[in-house]
Amino acid sequence: ETGVTQSPTHLIKTRGQQVTLRCSSQSGHNTVSWYQQALGQGPQFIFQYYREEENGRGNFPPRFSGLQFPNYSSELNVNALELDDSALYLCASSLGRVNSYNEQFFGPGTRLTVL
Amino acid sequence: AQSVTQLDSHVSVSEGTPVLLRCNYSSSYSPSLFWYVQHPNKGLQLLLKYTSAATLVKGINGFEAEFKKSETSFHLTKPSAHMSDAAEYFCVVTGSYIPTFGRGTSLIVHP
8 A cells, every 4th residue: 555645855946936746645545635834833734635626725825726636646736936835745645525534644745945 | 713722842751751742622613633743754643533432532652632621622641651752743623624733742752
């Protein structure tokens, strides 16, 4: 059984650029969630994709967008990068939507630095 | 609305002594609560979860947590700390598909 993988591991961008982060969910999982973890903080929920549709969104602006593909892998896109977007971006997969019962399995994250 | 407060940013213990990591929550929903652990350069791992069954929840690696509705708390405990327990611990409340993480507690274990 393959766990959650994310690419790239690290990324450096400049302010105003756009970035795409990728996530492969654990085998059999149909839900992917994305989180932003700033240094010294807990992860903040960005959004969740369930069966290729956005299903739940945290307090993030529209320049944070995503996709989920038929194989349940996912992309996180961030446009017009700002310095405050520098963070560890975590992807988590689960069988079913994030709710009271479903355990999430996390990837190791992508470290994004915006200069 | 929901929120999580982890009362200690750092907890320092000696190996073999008990561990207590404190978490208070608020939620408009009937809450489900989780504890996750994050070791350096590794993904978050679920320790245990409360989903309205037994109030005392047992997890992996000897950890357990007790849900106390009257105190809105979900504290994590372990009878005897091991060096490998040193990590960042996060308390999470989930309602209506939006999980909210606490800021984390760094557990330091001294030999």
